[in-house]
Amino acid sequence: MQSSRNDNDSGKNDRNLRWYGVITLFVIVAISYVDRINIAVLITDAAFLSHVGLAATDRVSQGFLATAFMLGYGVSAFVLTPFCSALFGVRRSLVYGLILWGVVTWASPMFHSYGLLLASRVLLGVSEGPLFSLASAYIKAHFRSDENGKPNAFVNMGTGLGLAIGYPLVGWLLTQFAWDSSFHVLGVLNIVLGIPLVLAFVRMPAGHADGVKPSSFGEAMSRVGGIVKGALHTRHLFLITLLTSAALAYLWGSSNWLPTYLREARGFSMREMGWLASLPQYATVLAVFVGGVLIDKVGRERVPFIFMGASVGVALSVLMAINARDPYAAACCLVAANFFWGLQSPAIPSTVQYCSRPEHTASAFGVTNGVGSLVAGFMPALMGGVIGAMSHGVGVSPAASAASSASGFFAGFALLIGTQIVVFGCGFMLWLRDRSHGAHTVSGSQLS
Secondary structure (H helix, E strand, O other): OHHHHHHHHHHHHHHHHHHHHHHHHHHHHHHHHHHHHHHHHHOOOHHHHHHHOOOOOOHHHHHHHHHHHHHHHHHHHHHHHHHHHHHHHHHHHHHHHHHHHHHHHHHHHHOOOHHHHHHHHHHHHHHHOOHHHHHHHHHHHHOOOOOOHHHHHHHHHHHHHHHHHHHHHHHHHHHHOOOOHHHHHHHHHHHHHHHHHHHHHOOOOOOOOOOOOOOOHHHHHHHHHHHHHHHOOOOOHHHHHHHHHHHHHHHHHHHHHHHHHHHHHOOOOHHHHHHHHHHHHHHHHHHHHHHHHHHHHHOHHHHHHHHHHHHHHHHHHHHHHHHOOOHHHHHHHHHHHHHHHHHHOOHHHHHHHHHOOHHHHHHHHHHHHHHHHHHHOHHHHHHHHHHHHHOOOOOOOHHHHHHHHHHHHHHHHHHHHHHHHHHHHHHHHHHHHHHHHHHHHHHHHHHO
16 A cells, blocks of 8 residues: 555656646747847847848848748757757757757857857857757657657747747847847856756656667767658648748747837837737737647647647738737737637647658657748748848938838748648648548458
8 A cells, every 4th residue: 555655656747747848948948049049139139140141121131030040959969969869969969059058149249240250150050950859759758649749848848938928038238238138148048047947847757768878870870871861751740840830930930020110110119129029929828828728628630720820810910910000919910820820730730740750850859840940940031031122222211211121021921821832731631631541441450
């Protein structure tokens, strides 16, 4: 009797401890997203643009700063994830990543040219690339497929919280101190806050192969090859990757141009821009939680409906934001758009975990997230090109100049609607294929 009670207490403690790891991953995702959007606020500052030799009207080069990060991030998520999973495990990979991206962030103001700053953004992307894949592997190891909606949602809530905190934080640092202070503060924050939390709370289950060092280089390469091969056999891999690409394209296009859009197209001050840019992100945090609850409630066969319904909501909200005349009404529409985007966010890792084997989950998510990030990474530069092209022919008067700039931003944000058409189509195809797979399974069981 005593032994049974002790076993129950031990099991309950293990179930509680696994949530400490989820909370840690939530915090790390949040601070990583503050790093990512730092540049999105800084490009509104003349001193920063002068430091790196950028013109205020060079929208393509400004957008490519975000694209450079995503290129490094995507390649790293695809290439480095299986090595991290096979050679270091979740815990050590997170520690090494936090050290690298903390140092890179802190040192970024030392780069005095646009080319060197681009290189630092690529390196930052490389260091952060495996993060979501490692988080997905941790959740897969600790939670069953019918209970992974909430932990996936909680980790993904870090995305919205990081953006919500990041815009006003960087804006405040920019108004109170020199522009380089944001890099120094964020670099120290990554190391001082992130590493102790990982060491204290991120643990893989007993008996899990995580972190077991291979005995030889040949064994290491064999293990990596097996993980990659298994990941490529994930069901619906192409559809999930395409859907992820479109979803991330919305996130990166909107988040990187939102501060400049609010400042130049809608005429808000720097102070107003900070808190208004954070509102859509708080909506994302709430919606990600709601989406996680929905995943566990509706059942696996209905998860594609979340993609379809949420994508329609995003597209209609962005369309209303573009056509709204009142700037505050436009901001409210963007809040709604981010809420609908947040509903679909936790469904992506949940779908990867459902369609992959446990030992291949990190690498499978590395493929979808890596390729998706590479494709989505071009959205900020593409939007910058459209914004710049549609803003040409600026008039002599300030009013004509502002009107031309606003029309460019409206055209750039219209591209975000196209991403949601892709999400809807992929969600519909996933529903059809899962429905067909379920019908074949039932038919096979009846024949047997």
